[in-house]
Amino acid sequence: MTQLANAGLVLRRRKTGSIVMPQKSQTAILEIKDIREEVTARGGIYRHEILTRSTRPATDSDAARLGVDAAQPLLVLDCLHLSDEAPFCLEERVINLSVAPEAAEESFAAMAPGVWLLRHIPWNEAEHRIAAVGAQAPVAALLDLEAGTPCLVMERRTWRQGEPVTAVRLTYPGAANTLSARFTPSQG
Structure with a gap:
């Protein structure tokens, strides 16, 4: 109950x-999926690499995005997910180290940040926002796209007992990805 x-x-x-x-x-319920599973389900060979990593206090922008106090300690990561050595998804993530202090010592070499969080930090609430956007130049370069190329962007925040755990922005090249959901009508 x-x-x-x-x-x-x-x-x-x-x-x-x-x-x-x-x-x-x-209301639609979306799953938090393992990107490795997405790649292998399509027949690809998966790999990820951590592009940038820093531990720092939350900026005002971070505080608004994650819902934490300014100066809260955060782990900030950019991770590129690849399928057959081609860019598949860019993950831009902030992790609240007050809720997940062990993330500060994790290398994320064997397991991507999202999967590590799912296995180590239980959450009980999540929010997804999905949009189609034109890739800004820095993101386009990482995904090996032309600037302005349509991309599917999923922003997600998770909480554990009311405390923010993480905020992530996942950017997928639009031409290679679709979003689908299966649902039933509401019982009025």
Whole structure:
């Protein structure tokens, strides 16, 4: 029941019991997938590399993006995911070291940051935002694209018991990727 309440599916009240909450028909549940699995499912050979890594206090921009206080200690990573040695996805991630202090010592050589977080830091809430954007020059260069090339961008934030864990921006070349979801109609 606690998990159902945390997911917003039931409302628990003392002395009166639990009730099933009405669900919004616009709500879509998206999975947090392992990019390695995405690549291998397409028949590719997966590899990732950490491009940049720094530990620093949160800037005002970081604080707004992740929902932490300014000066909160963060691990900031850029990771390139490859399929058959071609760029597949650029991962730009900030990790709240107050919630995940062990991430500061992790090399992420054997396991990409997203998978490491899924296996080591349990979360109970996530938010996705998905957009089509033209690749800015620095991102386009990393993905081996022309500047302005359409890309699929997924921004995600996760929380553990109300504390922000991570914020990530995943940029995929648009021509090679689609987003699909399977769902059922809401029960009005």
